Amino acid sequence: MDLKDLYRDVIVDHNRSPRNFRQIEPPRKDAEGFNPLCGDKLHVYISMQDDRIGDISFEGSGCAISVASASLMTETLKGKTEAEALALFERMHGLLTGDNEAAGDATELGKLAALSGVREYPTRVKCASLCWHTMKAALTGTGTITTE
């Protein structure tokens, strides 16, 4: 397997210049995600506009996969309803773990599909999924998330 299948251009780009890398002032929903294995730490902020995600951002530190994944996630989720965001969570989970049925048609996932290379690296799946778990915790108000 080629390294470029993991570190695709879009991932390198989003790692270098993460989008929506900032806080959102209250009122907001937020949650912290932590991967004690590698020390990745993310804070995801969401502000709802009516029943849609009006703004979503993140802060923290982590490897290229985790930063790019969080950056791509914030780009994608703006304007989505909670139900749509949670449905996308399930599809991303499928994409990252190699569950093609849950992932559905990858072409519909747009840029997020760039993360599919992660499935060949079992130790790195958590890096890519941390932000999604943290987003889900922020949306549903379940607090701090730990993955290992």
Add this chain to the structure above:
Amino acid sequence: MSNSMSAITQTEAARPDLTALRDDFPILHQTVNGKPLAYLDNAASSQRPRQVIEAVSHYEQHDHANIHRGVHTLSQRATDAFEGARKRIASFINAASERELIFTRGTTEAINLVAQSYARPRLQPGDEILITWMEHHSNIVPWQMVCKQTGAELVVAPIDDRGQLRMDEFERLLGPRTRLVAAVHVSNALGTINPVADMVNLAHSRDIPVLLDGAQALPHGRVDVRALGCDFYAFSGHKMYGPTGIGALYGKEQLLEEMPPWQGGGDMIRMVRFDRTEYNDLPWKFEAGTPNISGAVGLGAAVDYLGGIGMDAIAAREAELLDYATERLLQVPGLRMIGTAEHKASLVSFVLEGVHPHDIGTIVDHDGIAVRTGHHCAMPVMEFFGIPATARASFALYNTENEIDRLAESLLRAREVFA
């Protein structure tokens, strides 16, 4: 600086070519991701030479039975193998007798044993245990637990920006309430070799006993517990070419005699009635239940192997590898060493500008190179240096300059990926 470990930083004139010993390690002869394996994660766990593998295999195939008390032949053979290993391991670290060598699952269990059996009954609220900033979690958490149980306090001696213990602070923190010093001999995250003989002297001049975590020290140089004068010394088999799940606690006999058993069960007793139990003699008093017999046999074979090569020869070879790696890796643009102590064991911990350690781990693995990335179970050390993690290459007697070259080239590729 202890004389016994200073050999690590010295080189000697004539000595055997240790790279030939690679042939003793079957696992090294394989490809990973299409490249020859370069195993540079020895501080996490070293590999086993055929001599250890065969000793364990021979025991399993010919001699296994439960030890002690059995009158049949196999039980006697197993007992001889187990106790013979103990004797040789005790002698390897120059313990006064095998009664001072308690088998444990590893360093962690050995430290927990001292925390619960030595410290816990003695500690009063306000008493202090002194550790250092560079401890592995296994030499932090057991003390936090015993502090919670007793009301004692954990005091931490700071380090400087090279990752060296600040001896002035260490001495200042040895106070009237300090009841025990628990310190790492060689730091797994930084490579720092602590001046443990001096630390023991400072503590003993105030009648404070000292436990040393020797997990990272024993594989790299000669350790003489009596020359060091420490009261307890904990170590693990799998970091010194032996099996996992076996390690030992060395303790001065008088202290061990005074300590109550830690766990109750078979083997640690002499006589049991429902109203009272007489405990066994040392070292079995601390070895409840059937132990890891084959592990002990394997560790015995490991110290035979190391003794056969000579720890001074190993230390000298590893000093060469450390010098070479330090020089070679510093040529990689953007690389910063974490841990630049004057006295270091053969490991390099580093960060690379623009490339997270975790990504380094994946990228060099692509080139068949195994390094460790993360906080190395020393999160306070990472916090001290203001970084979430490092990449760490740690060397053993079988590593080569060529493997270090390959790591340096792979790191250049890692920079290219993120350029």
